[in-house]
Amino acid sequence: ADLFQKAGAKYVVPVAEHHDGFQMYASEISHWNAAEMGPCRNVLGELKEAVEARGMTLGASTHRVEHWFFMGHGKDFDSDIKEPLQRGDFYWPAMPEPGNHHDLFSEPTPTQEFLEDWLCRCCEIVDKYQPKLVYFDWWIQHHAVKPYLKKFAAYYYNRAAEWGIEVAITYKHEAFMFGCAVPDVERGQFADIKPFFWQTDTAIATNSWCYTEGNHFKSAKGLICDLVDIVAKNGTLLLNVGPKPDGSISEQDTAVLTEIGEWMAVNSEAIYGTKVWRKYGEGPTKIQEGQFTDSKEKVFTSEDIRFTVKGENLYCTVLSWPEDGHVVIKSLGHSADANLPEFHGIVKDVDVLGCDEKPVWERKEGGLHVTMPGIKTNKPVVVRVKID
The missing domain is CATH 2.60.40.1180 (Golgi alpha-mannosidase II)
Incomplete structure (x- = not known):
């Protein structure tokens, strides 16, 4: 959290649950979580305290919906991913991967049981940690997910109104009706200024989202130029760093974030609290x-x-x-x-x-x-x- 603050970050969005289905927070829904296994630490909860203590805003990302098929290929060879699988199992449901990820009507269609579980997990993150931003990865645009996605948005926005805070949801691929949430462009940008607020999410590493030996890294200069271009077009930049297994940040990531922070220390008034001009x-x-x-x-x-x-x-x-x-x-x-x-x-x-x-x-x-x-x-x- 200290490093993120020094880099000039205003909001921090830890991964609450990725495609693998392992929750990085204390959960009452599944025992497959970081508080009960692995590090035996409530990673999201600890980061919430650290981030908010330093005046930054906490968000949370969930990639759970892709878990419908994420473990499916484990059935293609001799592995411990075997039927019968049931709700609560780490590998459940391990369904076949769609031939076309962007087919909005692909089959097998996620079941009511899976989608209710997905909705409960999303709502649990909201209730336990009150993130001011929820980042959704892709596949929430699938037609079967839409009714549950709308229920989540209503729940989240209503809870925020109860708590007296402003919140946002980010999405891709027209998963939401325009105006209901914030559009996100993964590893890319818009070419021109937009009348609506939007977000770019990308990583310091060019070839990976996580810590990987042999990663190739973007330069601080390139990322600063991207930041400036995005803000001038009415956007914001969510920049990913992948921690090592012990939670530390690599030397390369640290060096880039430090350089960005040094630039922001001088020039942040051209970024924070600004508005777009007549042209970008x-x-x-x-x-x-x-x-x-x-x-x-x-x-x-x-x-x-x-x-x-x-x-x-x-x-x-x-x-x-x-x-x-x-x-x-x-x-x-x-x-x-x-x-x-x-x-x-x-x-x-x-x-x-x-x-x-x-x-x-x-x-x-x-x-x-x-x-x-x-x-x-x-x-x-x-x-x-x-x-x-």
Whole structure:
């Protein structure tokens, strides 16, 4: 929790239960949980205390619905996954995996017994730990799950109203009617600004969600650029790190989170509590839209700039600072036609976050010219523009 706080995280979402069906919290529904087996610790409960004590918000993720078929292939060879299986067994129900995961009407259809068990587990997480966000993985969009998904959403939102807190659910693949929950893009982004709030979830490791020997890791620079781009488009970033078996975080993950935290310590005012501007940004580099599109780090130029706004400040984050220290923010140039939907405001002052020295700036027809030599960094630089 200390590391997450230093990295600048505002919310932390531990996995409450993954596809394997092992609960990482004390449960009254199944004995197959971390409080009774393995580490014999209530992992979710302990993280809740640690996270909230440091002023961060707790969420919880559940991937339980895929357990319908997750253990099914264990029946394809000689293993301990054998019938009869019944509710409460770790391997239950171990059904055949659908040939097409995105077939909304695949068979065998999850049974009422399985779906009631799924609903009870989700509600137990809510009641015991009061997470302010519940993250659902895929397959909740299956037609058989929909009635139970609606029941859960109603239960969760009503409980939140009783407790006087605001909560959210994230989802993929149109599992919810638009406006009922927060859309999530797994390992990807939107190409343009959105009028609705959304989330990207991705991992520091490019090839795994968990700790794996030989993992390949993204750079802090690349992740910061993604964060800036996402926030400028009305989104938020949920960044995954996979702990080792003893609960510790790898040196590589720690190093990346520490670098992100150092950048946030200087530039967080361009992220926290900001709103989108009239446009998300400018520049030649285009973002590939959709899920599973972030395996390669994007290469940005000094012309790639992202905008956020708070109060009288417009934050112009230059994703790649030029060696000569001269940038042109084209969206802030003098407009020759007052009838065009362009910026027509008054620029009162310009400075650079983290720098005591004031930049030289001049507003021309082609853009706002900002010169600040001496900055040596490979990470984004925030130009703060005060608007009258």
